[in-house]
Structures are given as C-alpha cells and as structure tokens.
Amino acid sequence: MLEPHYHIIPRLLGDEIAFGAGGVLMVDADLREAARVEQIKHALSELQAVNEKLFIVQKHLHHMVAQAYALGATSVVRCGREIVPKLAQIEAAARASHDGSSSITPEMANYAKGFASMFSAIQRGKPINLSDAENVTSQIIANIAQDGLTAWLDSVRRYHEGTFQHCLLVTGVAVGFALETKFAELDVKRLGVAATLHDVGKAQIPLSILDKPGRLDPSEDKIMKRHPVIGYELLKDIPGISPEVLDGVRHHHEYLDGSGYPDGLPAGQITDLVRLLTISDIFAALIESRPYRPSMSRQDAYKILCDMEGKLELPLVRAFRKVALAA
Numbered sequence: 001m002l003e004p005h006y007h008i009i010p011r012l013l014g015d016e017i018a019f020g021a022g023g024v025l026m027v028d029a030d031l032r033e034a035a036r037v038e039q040i041k042h043a044l045s046e047l048q049a050v051n052e053k054l055f056i057v058q059k060h061l062h063h064m065v066a067q068a069y070a071l072g073a074t075s076v077v078r079c080g081r082e083i084v085p086k087l088a089q090i091e092a093a094a095r096a097s098h099d100g101s102s103s104i105t106p107e108m109a110n111y112a113k114g115f116a117s118m119f120s121a122i123q124r125g126k127p128i129n130l131s132d133a134e135n136v137t138s139q140i141i142a143n144i145a146q147d148g149l150t151a152w153l154d155s156v157r158r159y160h161e162g163t164f165q166h167c168l169l170v171t172g173v174a175v176g177f178a179l180e181t182k183f184a185e186l187d188v189k190r191l192g193v194a195a196t197l198h199d200v201g202k203a204q205i206p207l208s209i210l211d212k213p214g215r216l217d218p219s220e221d222k223i224m225k226r227h228p229v230i231g232y233e234l235l236k237d238i239p240g241i242s243p244e245v246l247d248g249v250r251h252h253h254e255y256l257d258g259s260g261y262p263d264g265l266p267a268g269q270i271t272d273l274v275r276l277l278t279i280s281d282i283f284a285a286l287i288e289s290r291p292y293r294p295s296m297s298r299q300d301a302y303k304i305l306c307d308m309e310g311k312l313e314l315p316l317v318r319a320f321r322k323v324a325l326a327a
C-alpha cells in the first residue's frame, strides 16, 4: 500500500531501532498489553529525535487513542485506509514548516502528552493528577505570554486532533484573554486550569460520539451533554481543587438566558470566570480544524459570538474582540 512512494523499514519491538529524524515512525501494537506499552515506552525513549510518531490503533480498541497520545503519538489512525491520507497530511505540514512557518516543538508535544495522560488515566479508572494539570497550564501561560496567542493557535491547529486540540485551543484562548485583560497572576492561572480541565468529562464519552463527523442524533447528544457533570464528579473530591475550577468544569455550557446545561442556571448564578470560559470555549470550537471541514476564520467566529446576545455577556464579548482578532 505504501511502497514505492514511501521507503519502509519494518522493525519488531525489541529489535534495535536506528532511525533518522526525517521519517515517520509508525507503531502498530496492542496497547491493552502492559508489557507492550512498557516496550514501546522504552523504545521511544531512545527515539526522541523522531518528530512524527504515527500510531495505528485498531478500530475496536478506540479507547486506546488517549493511551497512544500519552505514549507520545503525534497522530493516530484507526485503520489501514487512513494511513496514506495521514502521511500526506504529515508531508504537507513538513513542507509548510520548511517554508518558514513553525513546526511542532518538543514543548508542544509535551503539552499534548500532558492532556493525553489525564484522559488515559481517567479511562483506566485512575484519579486525575491536579499538579499535572497545573504544570501544563503554567507552561501554556508562559508560552503565550512569550510568543502570543496567534502562534499558539496556529501550531495547535496544525498538530493536534480532536479533543486534545480543542482543550489546548480553549486553554490558549482563555489564557490569551486573561493576559490581554491584565488579570492578576493568580486569576490567569485559575482560569487557565479551569480551561485545561473543562472537558475532562469527555474522557468517558465514547469516541464514536466525540469524533462523529456529522451532527449528533438526539440520543448521542444526550450522552455528549453529560460531560460537564462527569468532569465535575471526577474532580470534586481531589484535595486542593478550587471551587472556581469546579464551577467552570460543571457550568461552561450554561447561558445567561437560562437555556444552557446541565443545570439551566440563571444569569445571577453564572460567575465571571464561567462567562469567560464559555466565550473561550465557543470561540475555540468554531476555529478548530477538523479533518472533514476547513476551520472557520477568527473574524467569522467572532461575529457568531456577537450574535449570541442574551446568551453571552456582551461587554465581555466586546472585550474579547482584541484577543479574537489579533494578528
């Protein structure tokens, strides 16, 4: 299928694997087996120079996708048919990076790994490590303070997929907003952590629903809408978690007119942090890049926010303008 266009060097786990930095490392293993996972970890620790790691996760094992990212995957496919288009995408991104636009950095790979570890821990029934979430948030804050939001959004959209891409975008947008509005350091961090964790409940939503290309049918939608409560339940007993963060996780889909979920809160019970998080979440979801549709421009996404009068706080949306449209 891949030859002669690609030069393939097959290796078995346990073999010595020499690898140049320029290629794509493809990993095809059953990630349910702890021994395999250990072998892959070991092999990858010696292959740090390889930028592109494509994991093939069999369709029926789709809950292993987070495990693959936690091991350092930069892309995941679920069947043989997806390999060729994915390689073409990786090649196109590599060409773009030769043209001078930025390529994936080790830091960026690390952020994705941080998110992947959280999701994979949840799927294995393990508790979320709050300090991991705090660390990844601090790094994202430092990155955006230094390089700006646009660079962040561009590299995240180029390199990450699905739910991780969404969480990285929401955190970036929320942090960009907080920095622009000159929040106190502690508040930037609090909003950032709330954004990092806002969708952790999605770790328990089936991927067939999470990654469904088209519209969800009513029963799927009902399952999807459980994620804020699932996230809240996963986090509420963790020592040291702040009430604001819990509030953000549970209520980021509430609207000021009471039409949101899960609690249908009225405006008076929706805090400022939650209002900011909701705006960041909607904006990030609109500009996401998905395999089946091009991403919306930041201008168009901002217009949609402006049209949500009654649901979002307009003075905040106005304050968001600079963040949304900054070049």
Ligand SMILES: [Fe+2]
Binding pocket: 198, 199, 227, 228, 252, 253
């Ligand atoms: Fe959400």
Ligand SMILES: [Fe+2]
Binding pocket: 166, 170, 198, 199, 281
């Ligand atoms: Fe979200």
